Amino acid sequence: MAKKEQDLQEVVEQAIAQQKVPHVKFKGINPRNIDIARLTKPSKETRQERWGKGLTALAIVLIGLLIVAIIGFVGMHGLATFFTDKVNIFQFLFSTDWNPGAGPKHVGAAAMIVTSFAVTLLAAMIATPFAIAVALFMTEYESGKRANLLQSVMELLVGIPSVVYGFLGLTVIVPAVRTIFGGTGFGILTATLILFVMVLPTITSLTVDAFKAVPKELRKSSAALGATRWQTIFHVVLRAARARIMTAIIFGMARAFGEALAVQMAIGNAVLMPYNLVSPAATLTSQLTSQMGNTVMGTLPNNALWSLALLLLIMSLVFNFLVHLIGKKS
């Protein structure tokens, strides 16, 4: 370092001797005043920059490792069902015979897969029209205090713990369904009604963002062509926001698909193919939560639960992939 500094000092001296450097007459600005030691070292800002980069990179590496570890662990145990215990993957996906304790011939998750999709799709189907209506009200009709109030209410709904939703469902919806439709009151319908309330805020707030992202100029142009407000909403706003609304629905579905506790409290937990909406059933998540304490690590029943977990993980990847695909297409 010292050698380099000396060399540079020599270069400066030589340049002055050969009169290559103009002798500026300003105070303090003089080739001889150059602090070569300071110029050859990284500045404070450069060091901060490196520190910042280093810290963020470290955080990313750690989180990346964590994600890989989670996927690896779930994958390892989930796949053990098929590789170690020799369960047929088609049987796992399409058979309704779920009794892993009885051996590898009885590991069929079809009933849970169907139930999971049923509650997810039904909840999204009920929640979406309400979400769109509320979002339209908040963005197109009312944008002042009342919209803010609604926004707060929606945020509150997100913040309520799922066990509270489950408890409410158990106390209110289960008896109501029992009284109206008969049966035990536990089942897909009850779970769907709870999930509807739970995914509503998710879909609503993302749909609000979708409507807000539609340029004001489009609404004005539509009005300037003689369209009524409703025509503008229906033909222009909804159409322009279509992709984002789809994304909102998928996020809502991902939440419904992954919700465990509230569903477990309301669905009845019987691994049976649902033949109607009010018969007790079980989803992938509800089976996982209710059974994980009852199995021994490394045994087939335990590995089978890990397979359910792997399936949930894959589905969440699929949901994310769909969101990505829609984003790219629009």
Add this chain to the structure above:
Amino acid sequence: MTNIMEAENVKLSYGDFEALHGITLAFPAKKLTALIGPSGCGKSTFLRCLNRMNDDIDNIKISGKILLENKDIYRTHLDLVALRKKVGMVFQQPTPFPFSVFDNVAYGLRVAGVKDKDLIEQRVIESLKQAAIWEETKDSLQRNALAFSGGQQQRICIARALAVRPEVVLLDEPTSALDPISSSEIEETLMGLKKKYTFIMVTHNLQQASRVSDQVAFLMNGELIEAGSTEQMFLSPEKEITSNYLNGRFG
């Protein structure tokens, strides 16, 4: 020369702030009137009064009269939807809807309840031709309008405004977001359309005003300083301030 629109002592205020201090101006039919003036002088605000686009703003108060074919648009039973069919508008930024060119141009007709497919198709083609964008779109009517260039999008928007056969078309700086070539194409389009429609255009571009307009109105600080034929305004304006502005001494 008949006047299709007339503004009489139009005042507009937002809350306590008066933005227009009584503007009286007539718009001759089948001519292009340019509204010019420094930024913030109220020319766009005034333009938006002419098809009641200001109505939605909170705390706004508009007084005076705006006559369209001798009927006050603020006080007759002419509703907004009907008014906007007669007075179309093209905005500064091209604002095509995110669907096909055909659906864009057909939009005004469809929201007006026109069901006749042949009529819609005929009007769409006619309007695209009038807006001088037919050659570029005739093979791709089903393509998304957003896939076209800025200048093409703006001409599609002009076609869209023309499709409902308005009496008057308001243009709010229609070329300021476009490159010079697209701008000159729009200008040519307007020159061709002047025989059929009445245009009222806000522009920042004085050369553009001198090229395309028949009448010029100079606004400043919410007041109409002077109005007259384009030739007279540019060659021998009555007021010194107008001459100063037109010669680029301020603004």
